[in-house]
Amino acid sequence: MPETSPNDGKGRLGPLGLEQILALLVRNGLLQEPDALSLRDKAPLQRRRLQRERQAAGTTDIPITWAELVASFQQPAVGSGRITETRIQQAVAEAAGLPYIAVDPLRVDPKLVSDTVSFAYARRNRILPLAVKDGRMTLAVDDPYSRDVIVTMTNRAGMPLDVVVSAASDIQQVLDEVFRFRASVRGAVAELGDGATDFGNLEQLVQLTAGTNVEGDDRHVVHAVDFLMRYALEQRASDLHIEPKRDSSHVRLRIDGVLHKVQELPKVVHRAVVSRIKTMARLDIAEKRRPQDGRIKLAHHDLEVELRISTLPTAFGEKVVTRFFDPQVLFQSLDQLGLFPTELEYFNSFIRRPNGLILVTGPTGSGKTTTLYSGLRAVASPTVNVCTIEDPIEMVVDAFNQTAVNTRLGLTFDSLLRTLLRQDPDVIMVGEVRDGETARNAIQAALTGHLVFATVHTNDAPSTIGRMIDLGAEPFMLASTLVGVVAQRLIRRVCMSCRQEGELSAEQATALGLQLAKDERFPVFEGVGCAKCRGTGLKGRIGVFEVMPVNEKLKKQITEGADAGEMARQAVRDGMLTLRQAAIKKLALGLTSFDEVLRVTADSDY
Ligand SMILES: [Zn+2]
Structure with missing residues (x-):
């Protein structure tokens, strides 16, 4: 060497x-x-x-x-x-x-970058101007030994450089964001004028977007909106917020449950962008004082993605939130959900039953819909009639017959379920059981030869049974139809690009209820933060499951009115992993962090 x-x-x-x-x-x-x-x-x-x-x-x-x-x-x-x-x-x-710096895309000054270097040069030489302070420029490079590049950059900056070292892939990702996005915004500003009150041009733009020819003079706005939507999808965002402030407009993405500010738009572009989105969603562009909502369908990687648009008047203009229903997120094959092999086997045995009741439980945003859709899709076939009652329909699926609850028209879960039973269904999904009639009818449907999937709002699998009985389900009927209960949460994954190994401290082990032997090590991983995870150390989410098959012992307990604690102890004796145990198992596998385990199992009683 x-x-x-x-x-x-x-x-x-x-x-x-x-x-x-x-x-x-x-x-x-x-x-x-x-x-x-x-x-x-x-x-x-x-x-x-x-x-x-x-x-x-x-x-x-x-x-x-x-x-x-x-x-x-x-x-x-x-x-x-x-x-x-x-x-x-x-x-x-x-x-x-030299110092190593994990580039934080949120701290990058896009104007400094695009004013200092061209995209082609920066990309070829993997450099990123980070800041100018006290007459010196901080420059991130991947190779501090590239003398030519550093000499050229010193001349270009016209000031001394403080060189720091970063990963080339992080630098490239930030360059890509800065230049692609700024090109669209710059085009729009040049066209609309930089003045925040340029109504003449704005009205012109509104008329243009309202017409059929959207490829006209407003193409920069069209590009900027298109870029924003695709960017949000690529970042696996669930929501895109465009929020007017006094002097500018903030663009924020919700990724893995957390909001990140990604861009700032000039005020004049905000109005044009909002108009463009409203046009796409077929909303009334002239109506700016009342909230509106609509839908957009977007082709993305050969898939049709459903976007739900909601506008709201605020002090500084209209705020628009776009919610993404990404089929790649909503439809995962059962083995991608995050179930451990034993739990997956149980879940598969539930859904292969010809009839019975399967309950899925967890708070809003716990991934229940994904689990239900994935389960239904696994059983749907040309010979099986799958019907759903949802509030609202999150994703339109050809293989299902989906009906939305509409209380104004008297279409409730209960009334729709009764109607549905006359439609010769094989498999029924009830979006949510929240009243006695629906609970009893769901059980009745399961008794009469249907496989029924339903969700209930509870913290864990054992307490779901008590909740059903509180709603008015007959314990004996519930015991004879219930096949299994699945409780779940979504836990954020440690970023694989920047994770580093550490060890669970004694205090942390105690917080999780773990008893470690005196010299026992419990290796854990934490992300230190990089461009790929936007400095959070976490990227992506995965389900954590508590799967409770209802065996003879549990059936007896249900009929006898046992409380949730007794049933939980019985289920654990029979091999059930509680939510917390399942989360700790994911921690031990290096998939998630200590903080995440604590966060998602904070309300677990077992
Ligand atoms: Zn990372």
Whole structure:
């Protein structure tokens, strides 16, 4: 292995090469020398593979860096974890005596970036201006040894640079966001004028978008809205908020349950963007003082995504919220929901029954709809009539016959269920059981040969039975029809790009009700924050389940009126994992964090 300082042999410093990176990793104790040699030999083949991926994705203008290539092997690191781009860049920063910075997309100044560099140059050289302070510019680079780039950037900035090291993929992601979005917004501002009260142009724009020809002079607004919607989908956002403030407009996304501010729009663009969205949703553009709601269908990756639009007048103008019903999120195959193998087997046995009642429970936003849709889709076939009663219909599915509750028209869960039973259904889904009539009719339907899925609002599986009886279900009838109960929560996943191993402290173990032996280690993972997870350390969500099959012992307890605590103890004796136990199991697997386990199981009694 050669020297670790990048040296071209003539005493000049040159850019980081593969050999230097591997030598650095060996020196830092992350990689064994023989493994380094083997990675070096495999590098040319791997490079061709990555090139083919770039070609397929149409991103050949993004250079493949050596750090990316080495990280793509997913080589286990000595000690723990894998060799990731972040760990490589941390080693590079340390060797160069520079700070490593996890780029936070929310702290990036888009204007500084686009005023300082061109997209092509920044992309090719993997640089990102972060800040200007006291006559110095902070510049993030992935390779601090690229002297040419640093000299060029010093000249361009016209001031001294403070160089920091970041991961190339983080830099590329931020550049992409900054330049693609700003191009659309700049176009719109140039067209509409920068004045916040440019009504002449605004009225013109409103008329244009109201017409059929939306590809006209307002194409920048069309592009900006299109970009925003697609960007929200790519970020797996559930909601997109466009909120007018006094001088500008804030764009925020709800990702994995948390709001993130992603952009700020000039005020004049806000009105145009709102008009565009209202046009797409076929709302009344002229009506600005009353709330309106509508729907948009958007084609995305060969799938039709349903968007629900809601407008609300606020002090500074109309606020628009777009809610995304992404079929990829709503429809997951059963084995992707997050059930452990035993629980998955139970759930599959529930839905394969010809008749009976399956109850799914959990608070709003706990992923119940996804579980129900996935279960229904698994049983739907040309020979099976699947009917649903929902409030509202979250996703239109061809394979189901879906009906929406409409209390104004007298269409309640109960009345619709009675009507539905005359429609020769095989499988019925009742969106929510919240009154005695619906509870009794759901049980009746299960007794008369139907498979009934229903949701109830309770904290856990055992207390669902008490809730049904409180609503007016006959205990004996419930015991003879109930097949199983599933309680669930959505837990946020640790970001796989920046997770680092740690250990559960004694206090944390106690908080979770765990008793660790004196020298027992409980390894856990926490995300430190990177561009991919927007600095949160968490990315994506997965279900945590408490699956309670109703066996003979439980049936007896239900009939005898046992309380939830007794039934919970019986179910646990029979092998049920409680929500908290299931969440702790996910923690032990490195899928989620301690804080998340505590958060989602805060209201668990068992
Ligand atoms: Zn991350």
